[in-house]
Amino acid sequence: MSLTIPAPPSVPFLGNIGTIDKEVPLNSFMLLAKQYGEIVQLNFVGNKVVILNSYDLVNEVSDEKRFYKKVSRGLLQVRNAVGDALFTAHAPGEQNWYLARTPDIPLSTPHIECAKSTALLSTLPHSPGDVRGNRFGPTYSIDPAADFTRLTLDAISLCAMSYRLNSFYREELHPFAQAMVDFLIECGNRSFRPALVRPLMRGTNAKYEADQQVMMNLVDEILEYRKTHPTDKKDLLTLMLTGKDKETGLGLPEDNIKRNLLTFLIAGHETTSGLLTFMVYYLLKHPEAMRKLREEVDTMIGDRPMTIDDIHKLPYLIAVMRETLRLSPTAPVRGAAPIEDTTLKNGSYFVEKDSGILVNVTMSQRDPKIWGADAEQFRPERMLDGKFEALPPNAWQPFGFGMRACIGRPFAWQEAQLVLATIIQRFDLVMEDPSYSLHIKQTLTVKPQDFHIHAIPRAGKP
Numbered sequence: 001m002s003l004t005i006p007a008p009p010s011v012p013f014l015g016n017i018g019t020i021d022k023e024v025p026l027n028s029f030m031l032l033a034k035q036y037g038e039i040v041q042l043n044f045v046g047n048k049v050v051i052l053n054s055y056d057l058v059n060e061v062s063d064e065k066r067f068y069k070k071v072s073r074g075l076l077q078v079r080n081a082v083g084d085a086l087f088t089a090h091a092p093g094e095q096n097w098y099l100a101r102t103p104d105i106p107l108s109t110p111h112i113e114c115a116k117s118t119a120l121l122s123t124l125p126h127s128p129g130d131v132r133g134n135r136f137g138p139t140y141s142i143d144p145a146a147d148f149t150r151l152t153l154d155a156i157s158l159c160a161m162s163y164r165l166n167s168f169y170r171e172e173l174h175p176f177a178q179a180m181v182d183f184l185i186e187c188g189n190r191s192f193r194p195a196l197v198r199p200l201m202r203g204t205n206a207k208y209e210a211d212q213q214v215m216m217n218l219v220d221e222i223l224e225y226r227k228t229h230p231t232d233k234k235d236l237l238t239l240m241l242t243g244k245d246k247e248t249g250l251g252l253p254e255d256n257i258k259r260n261l262l263t264f265l266i267a268g269h270e271t272t273s274g275l276l277t278f279m280v281y282y283l284l285k286h287p288e289a290m291r292k293l294r295e296e297v298d299t300m301i302g303d304r305p306m307t308i309d310d311i312h313k314l315p316y317l318i319a320v321m322r323e324t325l326r327l328s329p330t331a332p333v334r335g336a337a338p339i340e341d342t343t344l345k346n347g348s349y350f351v352e353k354d355s356g357i358l359v360n361v362t363m364s365q366r367d368p369k370i371w372g373a374d375a376e377q378f379r380p381e382r383m384l385d386g387k388f389e390a391l392p393p394n395a396w397q398p399f400g401f402g403m404r405a406c407i408g409r410p411f412a413w414q415e416a417q418l419v420l421a422t423i424i425q426r427f428d429l430v431m432e433d434p435s436y437s438l439h440i441k442q443t444l445t446v447k448p449q450d451f452h453i454h455a456i457p458r459a460g461k462p
């Protein structure tokens with residue numbers, strides 16, 4: 001007989017909506033995990049969601065024969081702007097997802113090629129330390145989350161769509177970035193708001209529509225620019241416009257191309273800028289790790305400009321990235337559902353076909369069973385010398401799982417390495433407030449909040 005899944009007390013109709021911190025839902029999920037353990041069930045206005053917190057359970061649902069990606073409540077709201085584009089498509093189900101992921105339209109290759117060429121590297125002179133540290137000096141207060149957002153948004157737009165946004169030439173963030181943050185926050189809020197209340201919030205709804213329009217305006221601008229400036233470059237945009245599935249002869253419909261462009265602009269920068277900001281935070285909190293990384297960069301790269309061929313020469317940097325994404329996966333949870341009625345943990349917990357499961361990646365990547373008693377500590381050494389490769393399956397899952405895993409992983413990986421190594425090469429970074437302790441802000445992804453640094457140019461460095 002299966003066990004009852006533990007659940008916090010709930011109120012009639014609303015269920016556990018009041019249990020969740022609306023600004024940073026992840027904080028509530030982490031608290032619930034500490035209180036209830038490996039599995040906990042929440043009820044959102046009658047919709048039950050089971051949250052999985054342990055490695056064993058996450059490993060069990062990482063099985064495409066039994067489970068599929070369920071578009072979570074938050075992502076369902078994101079569909080209002082991006083519909084059946086890659087991230088938010090119902091797959092199995094929606095045909096455009098299969099089209100966009102057919103090997104005949106290899107959407108993950110053009111931006112990898114682009115990173116190998118000079119396009120991505122050409123965004124580096126605008127990396128945070130460079131612009132702020134050199135232009136404004138070592139006492140200037142840098143907001144790395146904002147500047148890495150500028151950098152990664154410019155990089156995805158340039159590499160995937162050959163379109164320059166020049167975000168470092170404006171005081172404020174690009175209007176797209178601000179509209180996107182507001183849109184994603186409202187998507188999160190809507191997912192916790194009873195549907196009955198929604199029509200009453202006219203001002204909020206108008207702003208929600210306006211933010212979508214601002215984002216779509218950029219997509220239209222990029223498409224218009226392509227029409228007036230045709231190119232032979234096989235970038236992601238070209239592939240989307242011309243690619244065809246060999247078997248069916250079908251290409252992506254125009255509306256889906258627009259929604260995929262928007263998806264790439266969002267998914268292609270928000271998570272990577274979070275990764276870069278968390279990396280800087282962890283390194284500054286762990287001076288010995290920073291010292292080792294700096295030594296590696298100085299030894300392997302020295303004073304010359306970093307190139308794409310260097311990215312295989314920096315094992316400690318890769319360990320820092322892996323360890324950062326273990327403790328702070330910037331996409332902290334993912335949705336899943338059983339294909340059929342089933343049980344988890346050898347019959348212990350019954351889960352109904354199509355019912356919502358939330359995989360708490362942040363928590364399962366801290367499971368002491370896999371990571372030991374110091375699982376909560378930042379220790380890049382645990383990712384070195386073959387230890388990462390020897391991990392059990394699905395222990396490290398910041399890029400998702402299976403057929404719905406991240407399509408931009410190689411791009412993000414190269415980008416983050418190039419950016420961080422180039423900054424370390426040129427600058428000493430210091431925390432503005434050495435007593436700062438990590439707190440996060442959350443849209444659908446997470447980033448450090450109120451975190452500020454200084455960048456001091458290193459003597460005699462490029």
Ligand code: HEM
Nearest residue numbers: 086087267268271272331334398399400404406407408412
């Ligand atoms: C999917 C994480 C960078 C594009 C995903 C998923 C995760 C993830 C966890 C699966 C989500 C789910 O199961 O619901 C990350 C992280 C990144 C990153 C941590 C950086 C550190 C990027 C970049 C791009 C990108 C740079 C674009 C160039 C996408 C797309 C999907 C996706 C389009 C949907 C794939 C599908 O459903 O077929 N990402 N991502 N991501 N990612 Fe990323």
